[in-house]
Amino acid sequence: MDLGLWIEWIVKAIILIVVLLIGFMYLTYMERKFLARFQNRYGPNRAGPVGLLQPMADGIKLIFKEEVIPKQADKLIFILAPVITVIPAWVILAVIPLGSIQLFGRTIDFSLAGDLNVGILYIMAVTSISVYGIVLAGWSSNNKYALLGGIRSSAQMISYELALGLAFVGPAMMASSLSLARIVEAQSKTVWFAVLQPIGFVVFLVAALAEINRSPFDMPEAEQELTAGYHVEYSGMKFAMFMLTEYTKMIVVSVIAATLFLGGYHFPFLTDRWPWLGPLVLFAKVIILLFGIIWVRATLPRVRYDQLMALGWKVMLPAALLNVFITAGVMYVLGMIA
């Protein structure tokens, strides 16, 4: 393997993590600011101009907090759990296509891992292991509330993973490939899959909200019932890592939704002319989706646990299955005509 390739990979990986970290910091700011406006308040406005330094202040505060490890906790797993939670949120974006440009006589592909032929399945795999951090954090704390939060969230994530996986099938069938680059290409040739796959898109958005434990499905963190859920015993930077994961996952699902259903880095006419705009176009789509997620949190109350399970198994799963059947049927009929 040549050295240039290694340098390219390392530089890309560092850029990705830096972007995600800064994205996390300012997503908390964005959420607090927007929530405040939704509720007719000002939100953070003391640290720096219009409160722009608030995330820094929060970070510094959390670093200097005392880290408490409960006496009865399983120490190794208690310390490992935040790390296990963060890793899937960071590695999942490696397969997202961002377009490519010609520079210095070689094609530079913006995406990290290039075009993986099982890209969608890679996303499924990483999503399916992201449950571990939460379950282990809940179990190792040796606290009833934390354990209940962990069990709830694992049940919730397993249930909604099915609908999420079936929502992935639609775009994969339309593009007749599991590669994300092919899926974006297919959308650049026709229209966005959100138009062709309305049921799949809605199922994906709802299941993704449940998968990242966001409101109205933030059941594992229900303050009224579970004090704080799986991370109740965590403090200081370990707590910050759970928060980091939650916000990073918001960014990640927005990127995936934009890639699978909203054309990814491609925007008609714009990126055909200037391919280097690809990452910026994706960024704009992600900001819009993130605004939607925050809007949902400001609007909807938390659903009850049994309602959550009923929705997952009795509505989302059949709808996702139906979507797969309809897509297959329409594609078969169109294939017969053509």
Added chain:
Amino acid sequence: MITVSLIIFLIVAVITLGSALMVVTARNLVHAALWLVVALFGVAILFGLLQAGFLAVVQVVIYIGAIVILIIFAIMLTQRNALEIGSRFNENWGWALGISALVFAALVWAIVSWPGFHVQAQPLDARFDSVAELGKALVASNGYALPFELASVLLLAALIGAIVIAWERKPEER
């Protein structure tokens, strides 16, 4: 001949086997389940080294993402003080060792006597779409259509069976 992939293979193999040993010897059930995750992840990396990306990813989705999660779920719902009692071995460990050694020897013999064993594996063509080939093989009538359908029917039967067992009957229906 020592290549990079051979070194990676050896490291991964040692980690996989070591963590598999830890699964059966760990005193804490949750720790055992986590060692199982490490072992299964090692197998996924081995699939990846063989350019079987689809199998590697499916290994992670199904075994690590579903099966071990269910195992951990079941452990978490059991009593915590039932986790760390007793020795890991009982009086039958000699028999177990003998039978495992026999099965291992039989498997090694079967693989070595397979004619493809001594052929050097060639790297796949970059344009070769292993996912599409696998998909076609699963539904082709001269491929694996029959085993595939049989497995589907079996899984469906298991699904229905599970629903019947878990079905909450109303008192008047009994």
